[in-house]
Amino acid sequence: MTGAAADPNSFAFAGHVGAFALDVAFDAPPTGVTALFGPSGCGKTTVLRSIAGLQRMARGRVMVAGAPWQEGEIFVPPHRRSVGYVFQEASLFAHLSVKQNLLFGASRAGPAGAGAAAAFDDVVDLLGVGPLLGRATAALSGGERQRVAIGRALLSRPSLLLMDEPLAALDAASKNDILPFLERLHGALSLPVLYVTHDMAEVERLADWLVLLQAGRVLASGPLAALQSDPTLPLAARRDAAVSLEAVTGAYDAAYGLLALDVPGGRFLAPSAPAQAGEARRISIQAADVSLALRRPEQSTISNILGARIIEAAPLGSQELAVLVGLGQDGAGARLLARVTRRSWDQLGLRTGLPVFAQIKGVALVPGAR
Numbered sequence: 001m002t003g004a005a006a007d008p009n010s011f012a013f014a015g016h017v018g019a020f021a022l023d024v025a026f027d028a029p030p031t032g033v034t035a036l037f038g039p040s041g042c043g044k045t046t047v048l049r050s051i052a053g054l055q056r057m058a059r060g061r062v063m064v065a066g067a068p069w070q071e072g073e074i075f076v077p078p079h080r081r082s083v084g085y086v087f088q089e090a091s092l093f094a095h096l097s098v099k100q101n102l103l104f105g106a107s108r109a110g111p112a113g114a115g116a117a118a119a120f121d122d123v124v125d126l127l128g129v130g131p132l133l134g135r136a137t138a139a140l141s142g143g144e145r146q147r148v149a150i151g152r153a154l155l156s157r158p159s160l161l162l163m164d165e166p167l168a169a170l171d172a173a174s175k176n177d178i179l180p181f182l183e184r185l186h187g188a189l190s191l192p193v194l195y196v197t198h199d200m201a202e203v204e205r206l207a208d209w210l211v212l213l214q215a216g217r218v219l220a221s222g223p224l225a226a227l228q229s230d231p232t233l234p235l236a237a238r239r240d241a242a243v244s245l246e247a248v249t250g251a252y253d254a255a256y257g258l259l260a261l262d263v264p265g266g267r268f269l270a271p272s273a274p275a276q277a278g279e280a281r282r283i284s285i286q287a288a289d290v291s292l293a294l295r296r297p298e299q300s301t302i303s304n305i306l307g308a309r310i311i312e313a314a315p316l317g318s319q320e321l322a323v324l325v326g327l328g329q330d331g332a333g334a335r336l337l338a339r340v341t342r343r344s345w346d347q348l349g350l351r352t353g354l355p356v357f358a359q360i361k362g363v364a365l366v367p368g369a370r
């Protein structure tokens with residue numbers, strides 16, 4: 001369970017809550033968003049509560065930034081753990097204004113000083129809550145309440161931010177309002193965030209690292225793209241199975257509104273608003289939009305046709321396969337999933353190690369700057 005070299009965060013719990021058995025162990029990188037993803041009832045909230053010390057499992061180990069919060073006889077009580085906790089429903093103090101709610105968070109961070117004042121302004125800016133400071137919390141929308149709750153959690157200067165489905169209670173419009181703030185947060189914070197969700201679109205927009213949970217166990221954990229592209233994991237069987245890749249923008253073709261996006265081993269073209277070259281952008285490619293050919297197709301309407309090599313395949317039911325390909329002649333580039341029928345697999349004689357051409361029908365730019 002050793003992760004990144006610098007102060008990895010590691011978590012392990014085993015025990016029961018009522019009849020539910022939990023047995024998990026995973027690491028999270030020192031900064032960035034780790035999504036805990038899995039079906040309802042798989043234990044996501046129980047894991048967060050155990051990390052916060054609100055739940056004590058029979059066995060547990062919690063290391064945050066190199067400090068033991070739980071290990072053997074050590075059990076740091078919840079109020080001594082440096083966590084910010086954001087819940088599905090923002091629990092703000094109704095008798096306090098927005099500013100007073102935020103200051104309450106800051107008061108938990110220790111003595112106020114110049115640094116604390118700067119942090120207050122930064123957090124207010126980051127979350128766009130400046131215009132709300134004088135308001136009563138009853139006068140806020142759901143999305144605004146969540147932004148204040150996140151701000152309050154951040155101002156307590158936590159070593160770890162826990163977010164339990166912070167968008168689940170919001171309607172689609174409020175969700176879309178708040179996602180850009182979360183994305184900004186992602187870029188600006190140098191602390192680890194554990195983010196519980198069962199919405200894959202949120203994972204794709206916000207997460208760098210993924211922990212897949214199922215029935216109280218960890219199915220897999222690792223970098224987002226590595227888990228998304230693993231044809232043997234349940235993610236690959238979803239109709240919306242997709243791989244997120246970190247691309248760098250190239251030239252913009254204004255005549256056709258197409259942006260070049262470079263990834264290791266290949267270049268994609270995607271419809272886009274004008275963009276500068278040399279910017280990091282996350283792109284998403286759905287497995288259902290990737291097909292494979294033995295020869296480079298000519299006279300195709302598909303403009304993204306890249307040389308690749310088959311790395312691995314796994315059955316999806318009885319009629320289809322999830323096929324992992326690596327871009328480039330040697331297959332060492334970025335990895336994509338292709339959903340192909342068993343019939344095509346047999347008729348083309350596809351197999352591991354075979355060079356192919358991947359035809360990619362749709363390349364989506366994931367919203368939000370990376």
Ligand SMILES: Nc1ncnc2c1ncn2[C@@H]1O[C@H](COP(=O)(O)OP(=O)(O)OP(=O)(O)O)[C@@H](O)[C@H]1O
Pocket residue numbers: 017018019020038039040041042043044045046047198
């Ligand atoms: N206090 C409790 N007593 C008994 N069982 C509990 C308790 N808390 C949780 N459970 C059970 O433990 C299991 C895991 O619950 P948990 O809330 O961690 O799941 P989850 O993955 O967060 O689910 P959801 O996505 O629906 O929020 C569930 O079966 C739940 O019913």
